[in-house]
Amino acid sequence: MHVSATSRVTIGYDRGFVFVEFVLVNSSPMKTLRQQNRRVIRYVPRIEPAPPDHAIKVDGFRDVWLLRGKYVAFVLMGERFKRSPVFTVPDAAQRWAVQTRQEGEIEE
Template identity: 75%
Template sequence: MKPYRQQNRPVISYVPRVEPAPPDHALKVDGFRDVWQLRGKYVAFVLVGHTFRRSPAFSLPEAAQRWAMQIRQEEDIQEE
């Protein structure tokens, strides 16, 4: 008899992408510090060290900014 689901399958969790800079075709969203519009969705880019961390795509710019603030707290990045 076949098992209903795959056993010992690894749990997939989101790991922020590391990029050298926000892409040229991304549009900065006015009123938000770290939010860019990319292909109709909102993405946050946070500078950590010498690279940017990219958030998952959100449908609301507020959600992307919250993600960015959380990354800043976790990485203990000082506000400019």
Template identity: 75%
Template sequence: MNQSLMKPFRQQNRRVISYVPRVEPAPPEHALKVDGFRDVWQLRGKYVAFVLVGERFRRSPPFPVPESAQRWAMQTRQEEDIQD
């Protein structure tokens, strides 16, 4: 193919923006707080715990029962030495 007929790449001199991984936020708006548990939210049929560590929330893996998510939250608080 003739090089002179090809269009140049668009925005050739555009700066590359590096990707910054997302920090887990507070529970999303569509999550439902589970009554009787301090840190547990229901998200897509599973139970997830959110614990504030420093200035960021840590999110647990999904659990089938809320007790497991709360236990994860309590362990995380102990490991990070978070005061209530």
């Protein structure tokens, strides 16, 4: 086939053939990133008169108690106890207690 600069070339197509592009593309707008502006939640220790009756003292630790299968530290601050968040290992609860006790000495 000889094509010159002045000749017209036409491209034919079959009307029965339809090429659908991007059929599987999701037409909904993109979702934003989740929790991108999430507030930081800080733990505020609970103040209690004493450890609960159903808590079991863990041997070998000064401030650690077993409470519902988790380890919790109770630190005596003045006339009340500060309760830690729950931990899965007693060492972590004891470290929290030591840190809380040291921070309490600095504040007073």
